Amino acid sequence: MTLYKALTIAGSDSGGGAGIQADLKTFQMLDVFGTSAVTAVTAQNTLGVHGIYDIPLEGIERQIHAVLTDVGADAAKTGMLSQPQVIELVADCIAKAGLTRLVVDPVMVAKGGASLLAESARDALREKLLPLAAVVTPNLPEAEVITGLKLSSLDDMKKAAVVIVKEMGAGAAIVKGGHYEGAPTDVLYDGESFHLLSAERYETRHTHGTGCTFSAAVCAELAKGRTLLEAAHTAKKFITLAIRYELGIGGGHGPTNHWAYTRHGGDTDSGVQLQKELTTP
Ligand SMILES: Nc1ncnc2c1ncn2[C@@H]1O[C@H](COP(=O)(O)OP(=O)(O)O)[C@@H](O)[C@H]1O
Numbered sequence: 424m425t426l427y428k429a430l431t432i433a434g435s436d437s438g439g440g441a442g443i444q445a446d447l448k449t450f451q452m453l454d455v456f457g458t459s460a461v462t463a464v465t466a467q468n469t470l471g472v473h474g475i476y477d478i479p480l481e482g483i484e485r486q487i488h489a490v491l492t493d494v495g496a497d498a499a500k501t502g503m504l505s506q507p508q509v510i511e512l513v514a515d516c517i518a519k520a521g522l523t524r525l526v527v528d529p530v531m532v533a534k535g536g537a538s539l540l541a542e543s544a545r546d547a548l549r550e551k552l553l554p555l556a557a558v559v560t561p562n563l564p565e566a567e568v569i570t571g572l573k574l575s576s577l578d579d580m581k582k583a584a585v586v587i588v589k590e591m592g593a594g595a596a597i598v599k600g601g602h603y604e605g606a607p608t609d610v611l612y613d614g615e616s617f618h619l620l621s622a623e624r625y626e627t628r629h630t631h632g633t634g635c636t637f638s639a640a641v642c643a644e645l646a647k648g649r650t651l652l653e654a655a656h657t658a659k660k661f662i663t664l665a666i667r668y669e670l671g672i673g674g675g676h677g678p679t680n681h682w683a684y685t686r687h688g689g690d691t692d693s694g695v696q697l698q699k700e701l702t703t704p
């Protein structure tokens with residue numbers, strides 16, 4: 424059996440629902456060996472973020488170096504990067520390592536409202552990291568910040584995806600529709616065509632870490648050599664089931680269920696629709 428490996432460069436969530444913890448659980452459930460470089464430690468639970476402790480730059484660089492020079496990585500993803508210097512360092516490490524299967528989840532704000540990326544880091548994100556990404560996975564508010572566009576329709580989401588790819592140099596973009604009212608439809612643009620990934624919306628407060636889990640699933644599938652479309656389709660099924668089969672943990676925004684995809688017949692039971700769009704915005 425071939426062993427595939429993926430590296431996550433992100434923040435630690437002590438509550439286990441988002442960040443490094445969500446990424447490693449997702450890699451494991453999708454049969455990919457996970458490694459990590461922690462950028463910041465958060466004291467966090469389902470009720471919110473109670474403290475943020477940044478890891479010194481040298482510590483981040485050494486973790487990435489230790490992983491890449493020995494274990495290796497077939498793909499990598501980034502999550503909470505906190506500060507502009509961290510983005511610059513991570514971009515430099517990724518470029519030097521020649522890692523091309525890179526998923527950038529441009530984490531900015533946690534569900535409870537805590538800021539996970541300094542405003543001063545936004546330019547570095549756009550200029551240094553996005554051009555290295557095979558795919559960028561912003562939610563609606565993140566896509567608005569990155570592009571400066573106001574997004575209130577599927578057509579707007581398509582326009583934002585085009586800007587991220589054509590003007591900012593990312594290989595592809597998946598603008599996620601979890602914050603959009605109605606069915607949670609995500610727009611994938613790969614520089615040529617659009618695909619819509621849609622599913623039923625589940626009314627639940629247990630959606631902490633949905634973005635981390637989704638992007639980690641894309642990363643795991645890319646590590647196995649799947650195409651971006653295949654990876655996004657699996658990731659959408661993974662997150663849809665993880666939300667549907669909620670665990671009911673904690674008194675606030677609880678974590679999603681990382682076991683659900685394998686325990687509930689992921690490929691048959693998710694109800695996810697993948698549709699190629701024939702119109703352009
Ligand atoms: N209530 C929900 N029901 C079903 N799918 C959802 C729900 N909320 C989010 N999703 C899906 O979860 C994934 C993560 O999206 P989103 O919540 O927008 O990201 P983030 O956690 O970065 O804010 C997307 O595929 C989105 O469509």
Ligand SMILES: Cc1ncc(COP(=O)(O)OP(=O)(O)O)c(N)n1
Binds near residue numbers: 436539631634676
């Ligand atoms: C350490 C850490 N990283 C990322 C997030 C944000 O995760 P996300 O998947 O966007 O989910 P929500 O926090 O929005 O539920 C985080 N909270 N902590």
